[in-house]
Amino acid sequence: MRQKAQPLTFVLVHGSWADAGFWDGVAAELRKQGHTVYAPEYPGHGADYKNTTATHAMMSKAVADYIQNHDLRDVVLVGHSFGGSVVQKAAEYVPDRLKRIVFIDGFVVKDGNSLADELPPQTAAFFGELAKQSGNGTVMLPFPFFRDAFLNLAPLDVAQKIYAGVKPEPGGPFTEKLDLKKFYALQTPKSYVYLYQDNVLPQGENYSWHPHMSSRLGQFRLIVGDADHMTYFKTEPKKIAELLYMAGRD
Template structure:
């Protein structure tokens, strides 16, 4: 069996994986989740949150494992796992992008979003965070999720997102990042990162396999069993 490290997206936390983690563990895998700095229950001040801080935390977790890991990133987590792979490529067996950003060298998440549709937010200038427009959250993130209790809980748990990680350029090489096999799970009903945009990214940066999920931007809630099965098959 394998060790999976699951990285959440913007505005979220390790709580996003609360259905996926036990299902993967029941199949015999080791599963590690974490809150990125300033996310979930991590109280790092937004002005101290950077992409480098994300990468340091994820790399530290990976280095604590006894074997190479399957590193999974959702949404903004795709930026995080990409840069992390440049630092600890020898510790990563596979990179898995789940409805995630897949950047090229020199790009930032902000530059990747230029001209693209995405979540609607306002900027809190005082602490430089992005605050989701509440009435758009369900249609953007949970449009194919039917469980009302899950949707209500997710709505309550989302936090303002530090903007600095959106602005830092990725620095990756073929020798390190490029040496790790990449897999992309498309979320075809996604309103946060539309499927056409996902396919542009996974064409620009080719992956070993493309997997399609008929899911919204939260496949861990709308299609948890299918997501787990696909992850399990990558072991």
């Protein structure tokens, strides 16, 4: 960055088929710039991945509790992918502790909807079938889907390495209807980081990250970057860190 960074406090919330370690490279780059960075884990992920009945409510409350327990203030709260919906609910608990809410190709769920409602019907049906087949309600994406949708910019060996660390995702939170009236009443500033080679949701109007999801935020700051859904978080973390800084700064 050409000028000295304004020091910020980031709380980074990961998405599905990931854990807090997803942020390691990005967090390291942000810390090099003088920022304070936290990456909380939430139920059903990380060491708790065998907790297949973790609910969306448990996940969002865990993030809010983390912010309160660490007495964090002026937080730039970042949600990636499914983490966008977690951030929406967590923000309702701790609005006075937030400086800005940032979505990086994150779900901005419509009040009363579930995550499944925000997916193209064929994708929602695919996830539902995977949950049935698993025997315990979890969803594990097959490699060909994961590689083409989440890691489309990655060389094959990098995609295979990332996929090797993926754990099944609790399926319940995908179908939980979310009451988001408090979120949509928040006056907290918001930003949307759109990664324009992201292939998880179809490009265009009906289900896209931007402008479909982002436009629900009302007034928001838009930052765009050349990345897919997951690859550059691992291989080009400095680029992702720079996008998050632009999204979070004054």
